[in-house]
Amino acid sequence: MRKPVFVMLTLVSISAFAQPEMPKMVPEMTEIWDPEVTVVTPGESPMDAPSDAIVLIGEGKELGYEWTNASGEKPGWDFENGVATVKRGAGIIQTKRQFKDFQLHVEWRTPAEVVGESQGRGNSGVFLQGIYEVQVLDNYNNRTYRNGQAGSIYKQHAPLVNACKAPGVWQTYDIIYTAPRFNNDGTYFTPPRVTVIHNGVLVQNNMVVRGPTEYIGIPEYSVKPHGDGPIILQDHGNPVSFRNIWIREL
Amino acid sequence: MRKPVFVMLTLVSISAFAQPEMPKMVPEMTEIWDPEVTVVTPGESPMDAPSDAIVLIGEGKELGYEWTNASGEKPGWDFENGVATVKRGAGIIQTKRQFKDFQLHVEWRTPAEVVGESQGRGNSGVFLQGIYEVQVLDNYNNRTYRNGQAGSIYKQHAPLVNACKAPGVWQTYDIIYTAPRFNNDGTYFTPPRVTVIHNGVLVQNNMVVRGPTEYIGIPEYSVKPHGDGPIILQDHGNPVSFRNIWIREL
Amino acid sequence: MRKPVFVMLTLVSISAFAQPEMPKMVPEMTEIWDPEVTVVTPGESPMDAPSDAIVLIGEGKELGYEWTNASGEKPGWDFENGVATVKRGAGIIQTKRQFKDFQLHVEWRTPAEVVGESQGRGNSGVFLQGIYEVQVLDNYNNRTYRNGQAGSIYKQHAPLVNACKAPGVWQTYDIIYTAPRFNNDGTYFTPPRVTVIHNGVLVQNNMVVRGPTEYIGIPEYSVKPHGDGPIILQDHGNPVSFRNIWIREL
Amino acid sequence: MRKPVFVMLTLVSISAFAQPEMPKMVPEMTEIWDPEVTVVTPGESPMDAPSDAIVLIGEGKELGYEWTNASGEKPGWDFENGVATVKRGAGIIQTKRQFKDFQLHVEWRTPAEVVGESQGRGNSGVFLQGIYEVQVLDNYNNRTYRNGQAGSIYKQHAPLVNACKAPGVWQTYDIIYTAPRFNNDGTYFTPPRVTVIHNGVLVQNNMVVRGPTEYIGIPEYSVKPHGDGPIILQDHGNPVSFRNIWIREL
Helix, strand or coil, X not given: CHHHHHHHHHHHHHHXXXXXXXXXXXXXXXXXXXXXXXECCCCCCCCCCCCCCEEEEXXXXXXXXXXXXXXXXXXXXXXXXXXXXXXXXXXXXXXXXXXXXXXXXXXXXXXXXXXXXXXXXXXXXXXXXXXXXXXXCCCCCCCCCHHHCCCCECCCECCCCEXXXXXXCCEEEEEEEXXXXXXXXXCEEECCEEEEEECCEEEEEEEECCCCCCCCCCHXXXXXXXXXXXCEECCCCCCCEEEEEEEEEC | CHHHHHHHHHHHHHHHHCCCCCCCCCHHHHCXXXXXXXXXXXXXXXXXXXXXXXXXXXXXXXXXXXXXXXXXXXXXXXEECCXXXXXXXXXXXXXXXXXXXXXXXXXXXXXCCCCCCHHHCCCEEEEEXXXXXXXXXXXXXXXXXXXXXXXXXXXXXXXXXXXXXXXXXXXXXXEEEECCEECCCCCEEECCEEEEEECCEEEEEEEECCCCCCCCCCHHHHCCCCCCECCEECCCCCCCEEEEEEEEEC | CHHHHHHHHHHHHHHHHCCCCCCCCCHHHHCCXXXXXXXXXXXXXXXXXXXXXXXXECCCCCHHHHEEECCCCCCCCEEECCEEECCCCCCCXXXXXXXXXXXXXXXXXXXXXXXCCHHHCCCEEEEECCCEEEEECCXXXXXXXXXXXXXXXXXXXXXXXXXXXXXXXXXXXXXXXXXXXXXXXXXXXXXXXXXXXXXXXXXXXXXXXXXXXXXXXXXXXXXXXXXXXXXXECCCXXXXXXXXXXXXXX | CHHHHHHXXXXXXHHHHCCCCCCCCXXXXXXXXXXXXXXXXXXXXXXXXXXXXXXXXXXXXXXXXXXXXXXXXXXXXEEECCEEECCCCCCCEEECCCECCEEEEEEEECCCCCCCCHXXXXXXXXXXXXXXXXXXXXXXXXXXXXHHCCCCECCCECCCCECCCCCCCCEEEEEEEECCEECCCCCEEECCEEEEEECCEEEEEEEECCCCCCCCCCHHHXXXXXXXXXXXECCCCCCCEEEEEEEEEC
């Protein structure tokens, strides 16, 4: 008769191998109350600075309050009604403050009058920690190398899509930046990471930055340890404008 | 005489240890042109659907066009002028389409008339792939457990800050979701990752999701392999409203 | 005649869209000579300490030279011919030195005479930075919970396979440990990561450690920032032996 | 009288903000028993093949059983007593089997008689999935470019240290390889990752492979989607020998 044998084997099997029943948890075991999450008052629209942001370029704030030129002096760019515009030959402008990880909102506009082509049209850039460039360019009906167009991590990562607006129209970048951490030997322990949303469209999704965004050469070869750094806006000779720039340290 | 000795040592040193001079690269060596980046026309504001988005809830589109209830039938929620509102007892609504990696824009509003407290006030949720919940809750002057408040990955990650607007005011979520990939044994090869921007404020920064967002128990213990999944909006008994929901597959 | 038209279109297409030919690189452009890689003399077998290792337990080195008990005093374990054995009641032993990232070689042996079952048989543990336990257990024909057996990150990750040798036989762990880095709020910026090779068989593959390896509760809930930490060997009441332990700081 | 007021405020504060006491968990809530972990019998030493390994080169197994040359024909290398030696001009040998993620043990020996220098001395290589090379080279007192020496991911990552043994002495590589996963557009969703232990010394720690290990050019530029691939051993013209090669699929 097989049945009893089967039953006995089953019993043995249960005692030797089966998982003991796990005691039931209750909902409160996974509810954490402290510390209370800090309240931040958001702007009226998602483009407006929230209460914990530092406004870098905005109405009613002199450009020289937060920015200098490359020599640490008053920036030579045009500035009117909260709009800063590249002045050819005045060079870059950089924030006096230094940042590590951050969320950054930038609004930019290339000239309504189209001049030049490829990299020569509406070219500027936003340098994160002063080293890693998110390209600003007029790529509305303007072909250039894919890893150098608007929304690219310059010469490293092309944007996922080309979400450019027309020349003369204000555009937005929402950037989430995670600074690199370094090994003792000067290499990255964790590389920089960048998310970019261009005019509401995701163009960089937590991308690994390979190294400084060099015009010539291989990014990995110029990695050097660094601490916090400024935001730098580039003077590439084209009168690109910027407004409503705010940053939140993370 | 020391100079000749010095010269000889230098020569030895060069031949044995020095790096040969690297030939110089030229800029064009790091310029990639093909394939051309796809053009997407952004919305007028970053909150408006870009040209490649699927509008899930919007004006002029019947709710039943993209959504069903849990039984695959016409959703029972109220819907007027592009605004869908939870109808208590009608249950969840879910998209007919299934998604993998995506960018998702959601606008939501908790009732202007405040009723209840903690988890009982303006409670709903956005389930990514039908499994992973980004909590919707009225946390404007309403304390609850930190890992269960608005902007949390429910019971896993509290939001970085509390960026809630007042009851009755429209709020936005911009969500970037990377679906998990699985090992052959059913564990995550890479876990889900979620970025959430709440009213323009970063509240989840590419956070690792530990597993399904369970009300009771440990997320890791309920991981199971899955393919693409729908967006689900929760009926938690409170008349929370939704509008202007669009998604872009990545 | 279509052919000329075709040719003309092709020319247009080339000038408007085609990738300019990239200049050719030469091999030397990707050859980096400096700094010279540091020479380390490996052991005769891969189990033997290389020249840059610190020998923590070995022949001809008193146990008290590198280790103390929990009170910072001379360890009470038995020690003979380079073999240290848990002495019930003497408590844990810990290194005087503190470590961050490291490669660790451990040899261990459970008692030849089998006593007890499940967690009661040949139980000890190797605590990385004093906090994260790689379980030591006699799991040769001894079933226990999978996330608590030999080679597990205790109560977090079961080993990929059970590579145990018989009781009384020496076994090896080769462990690669990457310490966590912390955010300012005390959470992990990067969690600890552990690779374990057990008797030559990979059992943990760069696994993410969720938090301290607690006997009771959820690891994530007990994460606290910490600096370098010691190696700790556990006294779980069973006379488990250890020999040939060496470590290389990374 | 302020004191009573203070007391009352404290009470209010407690009821409004304090974390409710979390119910206590019990140990069994984090003990998972099923499924049972698969048993693998390890080799006698960590260098010996465990029971679930495929022996690719070993005693008593003809070389042509697991390997072919580049044309899919019988490999032309010398093979005697389980030792395969590069035969100049016979070209590479590759496994008939294709692999994804794996643990690989390789023993290799450069010629006892030293001939040539830099890349010309004892040069061969182990190609993972046929694409990604871990360099084999006699770097015992032989300087070459750091990212091309023994234990390097060729032209991408120098080894952490130089752990070479002398010419004519058998050396070991223990390699843990995680294959890339791909996005729909042909880029890496997750890049390949490689850990290499050379003669018991960690030389690559879960390093990200940037792309195919090219002799000329930038690895990222030659990334193409691929499935499983063979192990390939290189013929670089030097009579390098191999023995005791085994692999475990992960």
